[in-house]
Amino acid sequence: MFKSIFQKAGLTPTQAAIMEYLFNNKEEKASEISRAIKKSRAIVYKDLEEMLGLGLVERIDKPNAISYFRAGHPGAMEKHFDEREEKIKKDRQLFMNYLPDMVSSYNLLGNKPGVRYYEGMDGVEKILSDSLSAHEAIRTYIDIEAIVKYINDINKEYVKKREKLGIKKRGLVLESEYAREYLKNYHSEITDTKFLDKNSVKFETIMQIYDNRISYLTLSEKNRIGVIIEDPSIAQMHKTLFDLNWNNAKDYAAFSKAQ
Numbered sequence: 604m605f606k607s608i609f610q611k612a613g614l615t616p617t618q619a620a621i622m623e624y625l626f627n628n629k630e631e632k633a634s635e636i637s638r639a640i641k642k643s644r645a646i647v648y649k650d651l652e653e654m655l656g657l658g659l660v661e662r663i664d665k666p667n668a669i670s671y672f673r674a675g676h677p678g679a680m681e682k683h684f685d686e687r688e689e690k691i692k693k694d695r696q697l698f699m700n701y702l703p704d705m706v707s708s709y710n711l712l713g714n715k716p717g718v719r720y721y722e723g724m725d726g727v728e729k730i731l732s733d734s735l736s737a738h739e740a741i742r743t744y745i746d747i748e749a750i751v752k753y754i755n756d757i758n759k760e761y762v763k764k765r766e767k768l769g770i771k772k773r774g775l776v777l778e779s780e781y782a783r784e785y786l787k788n789y790h791s792e793i794t795d796t797k798f799l800d801k802n803s804v805k806f807e808t809i810m811q812i813y814d815n816r817i818s819y820l821t822l823s824e825k826n827r828i829g830v831i832i833e834d835p836s837i838a839q840m841h842k843t844l845f846d847l848n849w850n851n852a853k854d855y856a857a858f859s860k861a862q
Contacts, residue, residue, distance in 0.1 A: 605619075609680075612680055613684075617647070618650045620642070621640065622674060624636055624639055625672065631673075632669050633647055633648055634669075657683055658682070659680065660674060717832070718833075720829075720830050721828070724754070724757065728757050734765075735764055738814055740813075741770060741811055742772075742773050742812040742813070743812070744808075745796075746777045747781065747782045748782065751785070753822040753827065771794070772793065772794045773794075773849060775849060777805075777806065797849060799852055800853075807821065807823070808820065812838060812842055817841050818830070818832075819832075
């Protein structure tokens, strides 16, 4: 009756069969459990020991007699569910940490650019987090006002993680009075910024270039959408264009003096 539920909780088929048997019988010897569920004694003993460790079954030791086993309180199964769920979360996070590298290898082997599309605040977080795997300084075009207005909390967490990882960044900031005031109070040992003259260039999309990838984030009242493109040639082209713009841009001190 409960066997399928036990398996959904993460028990093996044999463990689920043991649990079901014990829920239908007050207590029993391992040898009798083995005979009833038609599994070898060695396997049943092994699974019982593991289930004892999880608190799912209890051992009853009687004087001068073979040990008996009985089912633990059903609440122990709930605890097992919680622990399994937490482990799945950790395993998923580990997988997500390696996902960009997996995608990169997959696309390089296929000799084709990879494109990933995201939307919403979760999408923004994933796009920013992707750059935390960068093996080189990130090149980025920044609209500071849009970042503060639409994704300030997410960006603050992202900056903390990037600083902790020591990933350097060079940022070309869209010049504005707001950006100048913001940068007065912004100091980072691993971040360099320069201004792009607002009269000569305009953009509403944040771009980040790193390794073989380019990410775009469009931030507005209506949309939080983004794309990550992975291709060595496309990335190299954008790195070259960025470096040309960087060499022609003014740093904060020079720009302030010119105003």
